[in-house]
Every structure is written in structure tokens, then in C-alpha cells.
Amino acid sequence: MPFTLPSSKKKQYLSGSDWIINALDYMLKRETCAGNMSQVVLMLNGVPDDLLIRERLNQFIRKFPVLRGRVARDINLAPYWRVPRESMPEASFSVHAFERQYSHEDAFMLHEKNVNSLFRGDAEHLAFHLVHMENGQTSLAMTFDHRLFDGRGAEMFLYLFQKYLSGENDPVGAEDLQWSAPAHLSHWMEKFHAGKMVNRKLIALSKTSAGALPLPQDKNRGFRFTLIPFTRKETESLYDTACSEAGYLMEMPYLLSVVIQSVHELFTCRGVASPGYLIPLSIDMRKGEDLRKELFFNHVSYIFFQIGRDSAQDLKGMTGIIKRQMYDQIQSGLPKDIQEACLLTRIAPLSVLGRLLRMPFEGRIASFCFSHVGKSAYLSDDLMGVKIDNLFHMPRVPVPPGLGFFFNYFNGRLNLVISHLDGLLQEDEILMLEKGLKEKLGPCQT
Numbered sequence: 527m528p529f530t531l532p533s534s535k536k537k538q539y540l541s542g543s544d545w546i547i548n549a550l551d552y553m554l555k556r557e558t559c560a561g562n563m564s565q566v567v568l569m570l571n572g573v574p575d576d577l578l579i580r581e582r583l584n585q586f587i588r589k590f591p592v593l594r595g596r597v598a599r600d601i602n603l604a605p606y607w608r609v610p611r612e613s614m615p616e617a618s619f620s621v622h623a624f625e626r627q628y629s630h631e632d633a634f635m636l637h638e639k640n641v642n643s644l645f646r647g648d649a650e651h652l653a654f655h656l657v658h659m660e661n662g663q664t665s666l667a668m669t670f671d672h673r674l675f676d677g678r679g680a681e682m683f684l685y686l687f688q689k690y691l692s693g694e695n696d697p698v699g700a701e702d703l704q705w706s707a708p709a710h711l712s713h714w715m716e717k718f719h720a721g722k723m724v725n726r727k728l729i730a731l732s733k734t735s736a737g738a739l740p741l742p743q744d745k746n747r748g749f750r751f752t753l754i755p756f757t758r759k760e761t762e763s764l765y766d767t768a769c770s771e772a773g774y775l776m777e778m779p780y781l782l783s784v785v786i787q788s789v790h791e792l793f794t795c796r797g798v799a800s801p802g803y804l805i806p807l808s809i810d811m812r813k814g815e816d817l818r819k820e821l822f823f824n825h826v827s828y829i830f831f832q833i834g835r836d837s838a839q840d841l842k843g844m845t846g847i848i849k850r851q852m853y854d855q856i857q858s859g860l861p862k863d864i865q866e867a868c869l870l871t872r873i874a875p876l877s878v879l880g881r882l883l884r885m886p887f888e889g890r891i892a893s894f895c896f897s898h899v900g901k902s903a904y905l906s907d908d909l910m911g912v913k914i915d916n917l918f919h920m921p922r923v924p925v926p927p928g929l930g931f932f933f934n935y936f937n938g939r940l941n942l943v944i945s946h947l948d949g950l951l952q953e954d955e956i957l958m959l960e961k962g963l964k965e966k967l968g969p970c971q972t
Contacts, residue, residue, distance in 0.1 A: 531602045538607040538950040541710070542800055542868025543824045545605060547673055547874070549883060550924050550950045552876040555578065557925045558947065559748045562672040564921035565641040566680050566904075570664045572912035576621045576656050578667075580690070583654065584606035586917070587689045589613045592822055593674070594649045604709045605872055607823075610649070618646060623658035633657040637667045638793035641920050642748035645671065645834045651807075656678060666909065667920075676824045677919060678810060681903035691910050698818045703722045703946075708761045710869050720866035724890040726862060731830055736893050737793055737800025742949035750951075752960055754945040756967075764968050772845045780847040780921075781967075782807075782831065783841050787964040789894060790838035791957060802834040803893040809861055817903055827861035832918075884926075895923045895945075902936045921945055942967075 533539065535765035540548070551562035555964065587593055589608050598608040619924070622636060640655050651671035658664055670680050689697035756764065768780035775856065786803055809825040831851050837844050871879055883891060899919070907914055918941040928947035933940060944959060951959070 529603075531709070531711035533602055533604065533711055534600065534706075536706055537600060537709070538595070538609060538705050538707050539600070539709040540597070540605045540607060540872065540873055541707070541823065541863060541970060543826055544673065545872045545879070546868055546883075547824050548605070549871075549876050549879040551671075551673055551878045552921060553883075556880075558744055558922070559642055559746050562922065562924075563641055563668050563669060564672055564677065564919060565669045565681070566677075566684055567637055567918055567920060567949060568666045568684070568909060568914050569916040569918075570666060570909060570912045571915045572660065573664050574656075574666070574910040574912045578814060579654075579656065579726070580617075580619050583617045583619055583689050584614075586687055586799050587617050587652070588615060589696070590614075590822075593651055595651075595674075596649055598672070600709070602709065602711060603873055604711060606709075607909055611707050617812055618650060618653040619656070620654070621656045621658075627658050627660045629660055630663075633659050633665050633755065634751070637665070637742065637920060638749075638751050640667060640773055641669050641922060643669075660800060662908050663915075664912075672824070672921075674822055675901045676753060676808075676810075676826055677897070677899050677921070678812075678817060678903045679821050679823070679825070681899075681917075682768050683820055684869060685904040685906060686818070686821075688904070688906055698821065717866050717870050720863040721870055723858075723860070723863045724867040725854075727830070731804060731832055732806075734801050734832065735801065736807055736832075736833075736835075737892050738802035739793070739796070739798060739929060739950055742947065743928060744949075747948045749945055750948050750956075751920050753918060754942040754944070754955060755916060755918070756940045756942075758938040761935075761938060761969055764940060767968070772849065776845075776849065778807075779845050781933055782848055782896055784843040784963065785894075785896060785968045786833055786838055787841055788843060788966065790835070791962055792959055795958070796955070800835060800893075802832060803838065805831045805833075805894060805896050807831065807898075811861065811865065827864045829861060891924060892927050893929075895932075896934045897921075897930070899932075899934040902934065906935065907928050907937050916941065918943055923947075 547562060554577055594614055595607040595609045597605055599605055607802065618625055636657055645651065645653060649744045651674045653669040655667045656664060668684055668800045675683065686697045725885045765777055768777040772780040806828050810825060811827050812820050829852060830846055833844060833847060837847060902917065904917055916939060917936040919934055920943060921932055923945050925947055930945040932943045
């Protein structure tokens with residue numbers, strides 16, 4: 527009979543992945559102006575009824591008491607999400623409009639400011655902002671706590687809210703949701719074996735130093751963002767190129783290769799000498815297509831790519847290396863091992879875990895962060911009947927490295943958002959990165 531610690535069937539225990547996200551949140555709050563937050567932005571070609579949105583939003587969030595939860599520890603020391611019994615307060619929903627409407631650039635800067643602002647308290651994890659722009663356009667941003675949503679979960683939550691706005695009373699089946707998750711306090715040998723396999727991989731990766739930009743010394747800084755949107759025609763052309771260079775449905779290795787090459791050029795100009803680059807990639811571990819069943823919390827694991835300095839100059843060769851590393855890690859079961867091994871980290875306080883995350887790489891967790899969200903979980907092209915021109919993400923990234931590149935695909939269009947800690951890059955370096963990526967990925971209109 528395997529040894530199992532007692533646990534409650536009524537508690538929402540956090541997974542190992544959730545605890546890592548909580549550690550990153552702790553680190554970001556210590557090093558920057560806010561925590562591990564992100565934002566989904568809808569660019570609307572029209573003006574929705576903001577009074578109706580506010581009213582329906584307050585009705586919708588009352589279905590999800592988990593939105594007012596906090597992290598706590600059970601008597602067995604496993605962390606869990608304590609769901610309150612009291613009723614939900616009103617949602618944080620702000621409408622921004624002047625007599626002279628916001629330009630697109632002004633609206634983008636406002637969204638940048640909002641994702642760098644703390645929530646109103648420890649029990650708030652969502653904030654909405656509707657911005658009125660020129661030419662009768664608006665943008666709706668949902669700022670969210672990464673401890674409660676991953677990127678696809680946030681998109682699905684917005685989509686379910688859209689269905690609720692459209693008259694579907696309970697699109698997620700919220701009335702039947704069980705706010706509980708297993709504690710995973712058994713099968714210890716499997717967890718320790720997974721930990722041994724992950725440790726071997728981390729040791730192998732740490733043998734080669736990873737290049738990274740030096741962080742600004744002062745704290746309490748925010749993040750800056752650069753959006754590079756592609757038209758449908760440009761996206762189709764780019765995907766055709768990725769298919770010919772990397773293979774069918776292999777756009778991620780191609781996009782990552784292009785980003786590495788652009789970063790390599792930046793590092794070379796900056797004079798950052800390094801044997802190579804280390805890039806973590808989060809991958810969605812959900813097994814089903816229906817995200818409603820795994821809407822909240824984080825359902826991700828990770829794979830790692832290590833590219834030598836010399837290889838970074840050969841785009842086609844680099845794409846092949848990335849594909850082989852991806853196949854090898856997935857075939858060896860590394861993502862599943864990471865999920866299992868991370869369960870063991872939950873015993874560590876967040877302050878200790880934050881230090882442990884830096885140790886294998888001498889404080890350099892990665893050269894930069896990278897994400898490629900595939901098919902969007904927002905399955906409509908409108909909000910309240912108002913057409914959505916575009917949807918993109920604005921994520922704050924771990925510090926270190928304080929630099930990230932995030933691709934998402936919505937309604938036939940690809941977007942790239944560059945996220946960087948304020949002061950990490952100079953204005954001419956941001957322009958250099960943007961210009962290099964546009965040239966490599968094809969001409970795009972901003």
C-alpha cells in the first residue's frame with residue numbers, strides 16, 4: 527500500500543506548475559512594480575454598450591467564487607486555493623474616454639500602464655478596461671493574474687463571457703463546477719524518479735553558459751511592449767515559408783529560429799559574449815479540446831532549447847536543431863516529468879523556491895522567454911455584435927531574463943509582442959529588434 531498523506535476532497539490544491547507560477551509572481555513583486563500578470567486585448571471595430579458589459583460582467587463573475595481566492599497551506603503543508611464563502615464584490619471595470627478620443631498609440635500605452643499596475647488587493651485577480659479610440663473604434667483589455675489563468679484559459683474565459691453577453695445563461699456550466707483538485711500526496715517514487723530525470727536535464731543544460739542581458743539595478747520598474755501585427759495575407763505567406771523551411775505544422779521552430787537570430791544580432795551589437803542561448807517554451811498539457819473543464823489555473827509544462835552561438839547564424843540549420851531537441855524531449859517524456867517533479871517543490875516557501883529556480887544557471891534562468899499560442903480559444907470574431915479586428919497578449923515576463931517574445935494567432939492573423947523590462951533595452955535596440963524581425967518574417971504593417 528503506497529504511503530499517502532491525508533488530504534481534503536473539498537480543497538482546490540495547487541499543482542506543481544501552479545506553485546512555480548506563484549514563485550515567479552513572488553519574484554516579480556520583489557523585483558518589479560507588480561506580479562506575474564498578463565493581459566488579453568481585443569481591438570474592436572465599433573463601440574459596445576459599456577453599461578451592459580458592466581452589468582453582465584458583475585453577474586458573470588458571481589458564478590466563479592474562485593476569482594476571489596487566495597493561496598493558503600493545508601495542515602499537510604500542500605498549498606491550495608482558498609475559495610471564499612462571502613459574495614463577490616463588483617468587478618473592476620474602467621471606461622476610458624476623453625472629448626478627444628484616444629489614438630491607437632495612446633490606447634496601447636494605457637493598456638501598458640494597466641498591466642503594470644497592482645490589483646486592488648490580494649483577493650482580486652481580474653481587471654477590465656474599455657478604451658474609446660479614434661474613428662469609432664474601441665479596445666477591451668482583460669488584465670489577469672497568471673496564478674489563476676494561463677494564456678489559453680484567459681482567452682476561453684473571455685469567450686465564455688462573450689457567450690454570456692449574447693444571452694447564453696451558463697455557457698461554462700459554472701453551476702455544476704466542483705471547486706476542488708487532488709493533493710497528489712502519493713506515488714512518491716514516481717515523483718522522485720521524475721525529479722532525477724529533470725535534474726539530469728538541468729545539469730546538462732547548465733554546462734553551457736546562457737547569454738542574457740544585464741538587468742537594471744534599480745527595482746520597481748515596469749514592462750514595455752512592442753506589437754508587430756501581421757495581416758491575413760502576410761500571415762498566410764509567413765506560414766507557407768515556415769512550412770517549406772521547417773515542415774508541415776512546424777511554424778513554432780521556424781518562428782523561434784527567427785527570434786534567436788534577431789536576438790543574436792542584438793547581443794552581438796551590445797557586446798554580450800556568450801557560448802549560446804537557452805530558451806524555455808511553455809506547452810499546453812491539457813488532454814481534451816474542451817477548455818471549459820480546465821479553465822482555471824495553469825495546465826502547462828516546459829521544454830528547453832539550447833542553441834550555440836555559431837548555430838545562431840544559420841537559420842535553416844537552427845530550425846533543424848530546434849525540431850530535434852523538441853522531438854527528443856517530448857519522446858523522453860520530459861514535460862510530464864517536469865509536471866511530476868514540480869509537485870515536490872510545493873513544500874518550499876516561495877522565497878526559497880525563487881532562489882532555487884536561479885541556482886542551476888547561476889542566476890540566468892534563460893536568455894529570453896518565448897511563447898507560441900496556437901489556435902485561439904476565443905472562438906468568435908465579435909463581442910456583443912461588434913467585430914473584433916485583432917486579439918493579442920501583453921504578458922509580463924520573469925526577471926531574469928526580463929525579455930520575452932510572444933506569438934498568437936487569431937482569426938487568420940499572427941501577432942508578435944515583444945515584452946521587456948523597462949531599461950533593459952535602449953530605444954535604438956528596440957527599433958533594431960523590430961526592424962530585424964519584420965525583415966526576416968516579411969513586411970508587415972503596424
